[in-house]
Amino acid sequence: MFPSWATAVAAGLVSLHFLQKLFFPYFWADLKYLLKVARYGLRVEVYRLRGSVSTALQRFGALARRQPDKPFLIYEEQVHTYREVDRRSNRVARLFLEEGALARGDTVALLMSNEPDFIHAWFGLAKLGCVVAFLNCNVRARSLLHCIASCAPKMLVVGADMLGTLEEILPSLQENIRIWVMAKESTLPHVDTILDKLEVASDDPVPANLCVANNLKDPHLYIFTSGTTGLPKAAIISHLQVLKGAAGLWAFGATPDDIIYITLPLYHSAAALLGIGGCIELGATCVLKKKFSASQFWTDCKKYNITVIQYIGELCRYLCKQPVKEGERNHKVRLAVGNGVRTDIWKEFLHRFGDIKICEFYGATEGNICFMNHMGKIGSVGRTNFFYKLFFPFDLIKYDLQKGEPIRNKHGWCERVKKGEPGLLISKVHSKNPFFGYAGNKRDTEKKLLSGVFKKEDFYFNTGDLIFQDQDNFLYFWDRTGDTFRWKGENVATTEISDVIGMLDFIQEANVYGVSVQGYEGKAGMASVILKPNKSLDLEQLYQHVVMYLPSYACPLFLRLQEVMEVTGTFKQQKFQLVQEGFNPSEISDPLYFLDNCKKSYVLLTKELHDRILSGQVKL
Known part of the structure; x- marks a missing residue:
């Protein structure tokens, strides 16, 4: 017979367990996740206190020695082991070291699409202590020149499939930028080739002191982001941010035995930091694709025994739109890591493709805040609690959509929203949680910071995103603010598009914004334009112009011709009402047009065409 005290203790434990399940149902899952994150942070801090700054590149070198024959990269059925990638990146480093054109700390811009030599060039240049700037392959002409100028590179490395893009900008490139192409020969003037020289370059390691980081806060990469306004900006990615990004797959439960499938572009942080960096953190294998193919x-x-996939919401939607195939659930994928998937697509994806844990996260390339939905809660971008906010303080504040600014009370302070209400996500900036800003762009760096939020001299990073938090502390993305919208998985800066359209001699003013389209992720681009006096709208010329100067995802799909451009009291273009009105010709009296790639022109948007777009008969 049990003593009375044992019975009382047992009853108490049962009661505590019941109360915990009732009032704190996520306690143990939160604790397990936080302990995992804390353990990783402690490891980084111990290295720092020892005076040993351990970077992702150094970890890769250690893995190349520890597991040299393990596949690191599989591309078009060709296997590249850890040792092979290490040695080829050594060849890249040796080539440029012997050329004597680069010094530690110099910037090199990389204009390459997904291929193994993207990684070899990245690692090789990093071994020389260079900062590598990833240029978006879809950006062209004026915008591309702006990106190159903003990061001030000493050198530009271009992929063989990007020579057409290079040829467009070559006459306008600064003379002090040396250009190399990933080819054996080139007919372009003043352009050097790489592949022929790599064949004879040594694969011996370069001196280790070249790539040793003095501080984890030193820059390692520049990754371009649209930000909230204007042309693309070079977000400074420190060694610390690379380490944080690389820990993402591990935090979601990936292991060294996993095989990760990367179809997203390497010039974005998701594929580069979470994908490639994540493989390095785990010591795992990744399968790299040139481009995503839904079919x-x-x-x-199935062919490569993939166990972990990366996604953006648009990717999941494309997969769900594919015709149903027999055996499409016959795979080994267990984790899907990414962001931006809609709740309905999330449910359809799971129903159709099997028991896959979808690990949604939230994070901006240049931001100092990240959320991870480690619970797999459908629709949520992450979860918070008291301990998380202790280490990563953030708030959701009231925001005026029409004025485009935070709401401040009579004392000048911002106010927090209640649970269930959307608010502007801001994250406190301090020494342990810094914001590194943009290369060569002090003005835009300062614009991303809010000061005097809750007290004098406090600073918060303004994400530009509206988020709401439910009663169980799960977080949900609601909308973007400012002059940016997201389409085809890319952030699109409206002012850049307005500037491009404004180059046409018959356009007086253009107001660009994003509109929701039934069945699609993000928002499609729409431009409201006013013509110059005595000028007519040339739809074919407008089409040719935007296709030439803008990446495909940034070309406005819809056009609205207005006589007067509405502005706010401070003479800013009024977008709020235009966004709400959308592109329905039955409700808008202004002429509306649609970008038709088959006819290579903008065409009149009729009710019939509008209905076909909404029904999915016309693909966007």
Whole structure:
């Protein structure tokens, strides 16, 4: 017979367990996740206190020695082991070291699409202590020149499939930028080739002191982001941010035995930091694709025994739109890591493709805040609690959509929203949680900071995103603010598009914004334009112009011709009402047009065409 005290203790434990399940149902899951994150942070801090700054590149070198024959990268059926990638990146480093054109701390811009030599060039240049700037392959002409100028590179390395883009900008490039192409020969003037020289370059390691970081806060990469306004900006990615990004797959439960499928572009942080960096953190294998293919996706997953996939919301929607195939659930994928998937697509994806844990996260390339939905809660971008806010303080504040600014009370302070109400996400900036800003752009760096939020001299990073928090502390993305919208998985800066359209001699003013389209992730681009006096709208010329100067995802799909451009009291273009009105010709009296790639022109948007777009008969 049990003593009375044992019975009382047992009853108490049962009661505590019941109360915990009732009032704190996520306690143990939160604790497990936080302990995991804390352990990783402690490891980084111990290295720092020892005076040993350990970077992701150094970890890769250690893995190349520890598991040299393990596949690191599989591309088009060709296997690249850890040792092979290490040695080829050594060749890249040796080539440029012997050329004597680079010094530690110099910037080198990389204009390459997904291929193994993107990684070899990245690692090789990093071994020389260079900062590598990832240029968006879709950006062209004026915008590309702006990106190159903003990061002030000593050198530009271009992929063989990007020579057409290079040829467009070559006459306008600064003379002091040396240009190299990933080819054996080139007919372009003043352009050097790489592949022929790599064949004879040594694969011996370069002196280790070249790539040793003095501080984890030193810059390692520049990754371009649209930000909230204007042309693309070079977000400074420190060694610390690379380490944080690389820990993402591990934090979600990936292991060294996993095989990760990367179809997203390497010039974005998701593929580069979370994908490639995540493989390095785990010591795992990744399968790299040149481009995403919805029809080939699950075939590849079965062929390569993929266990972890990366996604953006648009990717999941494309997969769900594919015709149903027999055996499409016959795969080994267990984790899907990414962001931006809609709740309805999330449910459809799970129902159709099997028991896959979708690990949604939230984070901006240049931001100092990240949320991870480690619970798999459908629709949520992450979860918070008291301990998380202790280490990563953030707030959701009231925001005026029409004025485009935070709401301040009579004392000048911002106010927090209640649970369930959307608010502007801001994250406190301090020494342990810094914001590194943009290369060569002090003005835009300062614009991303809010000061005097809750007290004098406090500073918060303004994400530009509206988030709401439910009663269980799960977080949900609601909308973007400012002059940016997201389409095809890319952030699109409206002012850049307005500037491009404004180059036409018959356009007096252009107001660009994003509109929701039924069945699609993000918002499609729409431009409201006013013509110059005595000028007519040339729809074919407008089409040719935007296709030439803008990446495909940034070309406005819809056009609205207005006589007067509405502005706010401070003479800013009024977008709020235009966004609400959308592109329905039955409700808008102004002429509306649609970008038709088949006819290579903008065409009149009729009710019939509008209905076909909404029904999915016309693909966007």
